[in-house]
Amino acid sequence: MAVNVQKQRKLSDYKLSSEQGRLAVERGLADAKWYLPPVPREKMQELLQRRDWPALRDTMLWFALLFGSGIAGLALWGTPWAIIPFAIYGVIYASTSDSRWHESSHGTPFKTDWMNDALYEIASFMVLRESVVWRWSHARHHSDTIIVGRDPEIGRQRPFSLFGLALKFFNIPAFFKYFESIARHALGRVTAEERLFIPESEFGKLFARARIYLAIYAGVVALAIGIGSILPLMFIGLPNLYGAWLMVVYGLTQHAGLAEDVLDHRLNTRTVLMNPINRYLYWNMGYHIEHHMFPMVPYYNLPKLHELIKPYMPPVYNGLIEAYREIIPTLLRVAKDPNYYLIRPVPPAPSQSHTPQTSTLITSDAAPDAEGWVNVCDLVQLLPGEVLRFEHRGNVYAVYRTQIGQLFASDGKCTHGNAYLADGFLEGACIECPKHNGRFDIRTGAVLRAPPRVALKTYLAREHNGQIQIKLG
Numbered sequence: 001m002a003v004n005v006q007k008q009r010k011l012s013d014y015k016l017s018s019e020q021g022r023l024a025v026e027r028g029l030a031d032a033k034w035y036l037p038p039v040p041r042e043k044m045q046e047l048l049q050r051r052d053w054p055a056l057r058d059t060m061l062w063f064a065l066l067f068g069s070g071i072a073g074l075a076l077w078g079t080p081w082a083i084i085p086f087a088i089y090g091v092i093y094a095s096t097s098d099s100r101w102h103e104s105s106h107g108t109p110f111k112t113d114w115m116n117d118a119l120y121e122i123a124s125f126m127v128l129r130e131s132v133v134w135r136w137s138h139a140r141h142h143s144d145t146i147i148v149g150r151d152p153e154i155g156r157q158r159p160f161s162l163f164g165l166a167l168k169f170f171n172i173p174a175f176f177k178y179f180e181s182i183a184r185h186a187l188g189r190v191t192a193e194e195r196l197f198i199p200e201s202e203f204g205k206l207f208a209r210a211r212i213y214l215a216i217y218a219g220v221v222a223l224a225i226g227i228g229s230i231l232p233l234m235f236i237g238l239p240n241l242y243g244a245w246l247m248v249v250y251g252l253t254q255h256a257g258l259a260e261d262v263l264d265h266r267l268n269t270r271t272v273l274m275n276p277i278n279r280y281l282y283w284n285m286g287y288h289i290e291h292h293m294f295p296m297v298p299y300y301n302l303p304k305l306h307e308l309i310k311p312y313m314p315p316v317y318n319g320l321i322e323a324y325r326e327i328i329p330t331l332l333r334v335a336k337d338p339n340y341y342l343i344r345p346v347p348p349a350p351s352q353s354h355t356p357q358t359s360t361l362i363t364s365d366a367a368p369d370a371e372g373w374v375n376v377c378d379l380v381q382l383l384p385g386e387v388l389r390f391e392h393r394g395n396v397y398a399v400y401r402t403q404i405g406q407l408f409a410s411d412g413k414c415t416h417g418n419a420y421l422a423d424g425f426l427e428g429a430c431i432e433c434p435k436h437n438g439r440f441d442i443r444t445g446a447v448l449r450a451p452p453r454v455a456l457k458t459y460l461a462r463e464h465n466g467q468i469q470i471k472l473g
């Protein structure tokens, strides 16, 4: 069904400093509660498990494709046959790095976190995204997906021209904007817009990375000049012009032509079932609604998540061709009428609750004892490896029992945003926030993974007379 109800947009509305951004906050669209389908707790715990092997296997194959096509391109350089390996190399380098960048930014593909960080830095460089800037912009994209004036990653800003869209297939003007941006950051300058979503404590890292990127590009250009050939640039630099087209083909399926300013990913995001080759190249990001709803689920578990929540989802698209049968006419129309967007049919939702029914909630008004201890629940209500939400006299806490049976407690809301930690993923002594994958050490409250920057407040917890207690005094 198509409707025509949105206010006429201006490109300036999309700036984070715009009046539209202020209005979004006023209207409760910022860091808001989104629709989530119910998922049985034990099923979700299974889906959240990370393993190193699937991502390691896929990444080794990815590098093999990259190096294999690169070496073939080098061997055939100077002949017309070089076009074939470079066409493959360019797509692997500049298009498929997008989904590797994306997944590793969430810290979910690998169980071993340094591997996520290493892949993130490499893929960020390849896809022309400054790793610091985009780590923060992507956190905002997940809080405020396609909320105008709040989401810095809205790809199809209205109005847009078809010519401008066509240029994106060659990564223009993003290519030139990137070099302007790294040059500015290398000089130690940030824009007012960037200050709205990048914490100042990250600026040092941002400037250092920009200088490294510039040094690499300067080295490649110097080498090209030195040997009198563009060959070095065919490997680093030019792939982002000649090989970025597949990133756009995949990327348009995510949100193009769908609603803005809604709090339901089923209305502003698409899930496209792809063939095995595209699923590999895109790292299952075709399951995009599922990813936005549950960003803690690693890419290799998204098909299982899709099966679980299918009854709550709008109809899926069976392949890219089916998706583009809708996307192309929609974009043609939006180009003429920026007010136009599609409303996707969604089944009646049995629950609009923010809590995805994956955590146990216990409420109590009981007064603490003389030493400040408060009963939370019976021992059996908190099994090893579980976390529950405890609401006491208007405050929210998270109470944890690790796999080895130790009890811990902390404030129940993430220090970064509007999310209950009890909906997160507990592994060892680390709790991962369900919203942007921020991580905390539950023993000390220390931040283990951004975007949170403020430590959690922790409390003593114990077993006492068959009860779990926390000390709030």
Ligand code: FES
Pocket: 414, 415, 416, 417, 418, 419, 433, 434, 435, 436, 437, 438, 439, 450, 451, 452
């Ligand atoms: S709300 Fe952002 S990491 Fe928790």
